Amino acid sequence: MKNFTVAGKAESPFLSWLTEGMINEFEAAGYRYHNEPVDAINLVFNLIDPESPRHYRRNSQSTFVVSIVENDEEPENVFKAAYPYLVRSLANHLIFISHHAEDTTLYFLTPEQGFYSKSYNRGEDTGLFFQHIFERLEPLASSQLVIDNDFYEDLFDGLAEGNEVTEKMALGGKKLDDMNLLPAPFPIEDYLSSRDLRHLKKLYGIGGLSYGNLSSRETNDHFWMSASGIDKSNMKTVGRDMLYITGYDSEKNAMKISIPPKTTPKRASVDAIEHWMIYKEHPDVGAIVHIHAWMNGVEPTPVNYPCGTIQLAETVAELVRESTEPSRAVIGLKNHGLTITGTDLDDIFHRIEGRIIPQVPMS
Structure with missing residues (x-):
């Protein structure tokens, strides 16, 4: 069984809702959630402060870190604004959250400049939304690096x-x-x-x-x-x-x-x-x-x-x-x-x- 945790603090209602939903989705798929990191941690959702992003300090290459940062306004160039957060937080993946009047967009970034998005419209099926996030992230978290x-x-x-x-x-x-x-x-x-x-x-x-x-x-x-x-x-x-x-x-x-x-x-x-x-x-x-x-x-x-x-x-x-x-x-x-x-x-x-x-x- 794979282990996972959440590092950092959810500073907004949306982040609290998002992390709770991801925890439930990964637990339903057989992952074991830990309130505190354990030695053999496979996946970490790292909630970072946009003003002072901190990295999760791994002890092993096998720990996959997804940093999550929330932004109230959408930058003119999302990739250019978001990519430094991925680097500064030493993450394998970044979720950059941008809120709009009617919906919220989650941008997913990778170190090799992969870049895609998923929008969440208020009132839509939350089950499908979190399933989509799981399907995006789980193969990444379970893969084996050869570096x-x-x-x-x-x-x-x-x-x-x-x-x-x-x-x-x-x-x-x-x-x-x-x-x-x-x-x-x-x-x-x-x-x-x-x-x-x-x-x-x-x-x-x-x-x-x-x-x-x-x-x-x-x-x-x-x-x-x-x-x-x-x-x-x-x-x-x-x-x-x-x-x-x-x-x-x-x-x-x-x-x-x-x-x-x-x-x-x-x-x-x-x-x-x-x-x-x-x-x-x-x-x-x-x-x-x-x-x-x-x-x-x-x-x-x-x-x-x-x-x-x-x-x-x-x-x-x-x-x-x-x-x-x-x-x-x-x-x-x-x-x-x-x-x-x-x-x-x-x-x-x-x-x-x-x-x-x-x-x-x-x-």
Whole structure:
């Protein structure tokens, strides 16, 4: 049985009603509610003060935190106003509540910039409303992250300085920038204290937030991938900008990465497990690009799992498998972006150039 709790204080009648409804819905689904946190807590609803947001201090990666903040007026740009609350409260998910004259809108945000909303009209069926919230959040809370990295200093001559594959990776990063598909890394250090940054890195290995990634196969079992939190338009150094992924250790739940000796590496992208699964199953896939953008004609597939989880990786791998041509698939992840496979990076860019819509449709 999974355990959950509510941290913080409901400062308004709406927040009291909302938290009580969510508690009842999750308890009805078999979750056990605790008034105070227990050691093996799986889910935390963290009610934060918009003037002074405080984070819930986890002891484990497996604790999924949903921060909730209430706002009396709708900002001109909801995402821009809400996203810093997600970062400052060190949350896996954020519910930003905006009240209007006739209804209330709940905006759901994820660290990878997923953004969707649910409105509540006074007098509507509350059961369906809380069921919708449960269906949105429960798969997230029950998913398994794969974000640990095991680094091995065994990348020697021949690969330590890069090769033709990494040269094409660097050109691919520049191409993404030319297509305006590389938003600047989120300035996480502007919102977190040095202590909170250390805590975040210890728990999740996060040193920065950037969006989108690309990878290219080297051998049957190994591939190169852009690292996390870097400027992908300026990838130069093996072990820092481009990482050599050699496998997944299921016992340690960690990605295996070879780096040159005496290198201080960057972390692997959280999508490394997803790329690994695709390469492992589809030998004809030579490259993968993931972008937070869209293309006309792509069917959005509802995928309600966070980046970096086994569940999302398995879902995307299944969608690639079911596509007409797995080695040249375009998978549309609803409210998130595209994962595109190709025989190589040139093939991918040739197919998407001139077809990209920068804004992901949200619903």
